[in-house]
Amino acid sequence: MKRSFYYTLVGLVALFIVAPLFMLMKEGITLLPDAIFLKEVQFAIGLSLKTSIISTVICLVLSSPIAFFLYQSRFKYWLMPFLYLPLALPHIVSGVALLLFFGHMGIGSFLEKHLNLSFVFTQQGIILAQTFVNLPFAIKLLTVGLENLNTQQLFVARTLGASRLQCFYHVTLPLLKSTIISTIVLTWSRALGEFGAVIMVAGATSMKTEILPTSIMLNLSTGDLDLAMSIAVILMMISLTCSLIFEWLLRSKHAQNS
Numbered sequence: 125m126k127r128s129f130y131y132t133l134v135g136l137v138a139l140f141i142v143a144p145l146f147m148l149m150k151e152g153i154t155l156l157p158d159a160i161f162l163k164e165v166q167f168a169i170g171l172s173l174k175t176s177i178i179s180t181v182i183c184l185v186l187s188s189p190i191a192f193f194l195y196q197s198r199f200k201y202w203l204m205p206f207l208y209l210p211l212a213l214p215h216i217v218s219g220v221a222l223l224l225f226f227g228h229m230g231i232g233s234f235l236e237k238h239l240n241l242s243f244v245f246t247q248q249g250i251i252l253a254q255t256f257v258n259l260p261f262a263i264k265l266l267t268v269g270l271e272n273l274n275t276q277q278l279f280v281a282r283t284l285g286a287s288r289l290q291c292f293y294h295v296t297l298p299l300l301k302s303t304i305i306s307t308i309v310l311t312w313s314r315a316l317g318e319f320g321a322v323i324m325v326a327g328a329t330s331m332k333t334e335i336l337p338t339s340i341m342l343n344l345s346t347g348d349l350d351l352a353m354s355i356a357v358i359l360m361m362i363s364l365t366c367s368l369i370f371e372w373l374l375r376s377k378h379a380q381n382s
Contacts, residue, residue, distance in 0.1 A: 145360065152353030160355035168339040169333050169358065175247065176315035176333065179254035183262040184304075184348050191266035200267075208260045219324025226252065226325070247333055249326035254315040262311045269303030306370055313366035317359060326374050 131308070159165050190207070194200040202312045210218050225233050235241045243249040244290065255284075319337035328338035338364040343352035 136330065148353060148360065149357055151358035152355075154235065154348075155350050155354045157301050158357070159351055162351075164331065164334070164339065165351075165355060165358070168334050168336050168355070169178045171247065171250070171333075172316055172335040173253060176312050179251045180312040180314045182251070182255050183315075185260035185310060186259060187307070189265055191263050191270060194263070194267050195270040202318055206265060210314045211264070215257055215320030216324060219253060219321035222249075222253060222256055222325045224322060233352055243325060245325075245327045245329065245333065247326065248336035250322050250333060250335060254318050254323045257318060257321050258311050258314050261314065262307050265307040265310065266300075266303065269300050269307075273299050308372050309366050311330060313363055314363060316366075 142294075194203065197203070223244065224230055226235070228244075231286075232242070232244060235243075241248065243252045285293055319341070322333075322335065323338055323341070326333040328334060328342055330342060334342065336355055340352045340355050340359070343349075343355065
């Protein structure tokens with residue numbers, strides 16, 4: 125009785141998740157070959173890939189030392205709520221905060237005058253928004269990975285005379301390999317699909333700040349539902365690939381530990 129209930133529940137939940145996505149795939153895939161050759165779509169794909177890769181690299185570079193600091197710091201339980209706050213906020217709220225701070229009401233005028241750097245309605249704004257919403261996520265993943273490390277191996281390495289730097293490169297990094305790769309894949313996937321913060325900071329100017337999520341919105345607003353569905357299918361296929369890679373990495377990690 126219990127087993128049949130669980131099977132039914134799992135089947136209903138799977139249907140609830142898969143059925144709408146399958147319908148989207150079914151409707152959008154027919155026009156996919158034509159959509160890929162449109163300049164607008166090619167621009168959106170290229171800009172999405174460029175900005176998401178750059179923001180992912182920034183997130184990884186910044187999150188690694190911060191996660192290591194939190195792992196060792198006794199103040200981490202006071203710092204974490206502030207660092208993780210963007211995770212609990214709607215992304216459009218994060219976008220409004222970025223727009224105020226990096227706009228002319230905040231430091232935007234100073235950056236533009238002295239550094240010739242502008243984030244509002246520019247491609248740099250896309251990278252800024254993606255980094256802001258994904259950096260806390262990357263920090264959290266790496267911090268959890270550090271907390272789950274086998275500290276006995278680190279202790280043995282230290283007792284055998286290895287320095288902290290040697291322990292980091294020869295023990296810590298290999299142990300964190302799966303965590304780092306998973307962080308890269310998931311952060312990049314989230315950056316690729318970011319919409320709320322991006323549209324508030326960078327807007328949705330066609331062929332200028334148009335990435336895949338904003339391209340879907342632009343085509344929906346002009347009534348081109350078919351093209352919007354095709355672009356959604358492209359984004360979904362990229363996200364599905366990332367999910368499959370992530371699951372494969374998890375299975376590989378469990379197989380190594382068993």
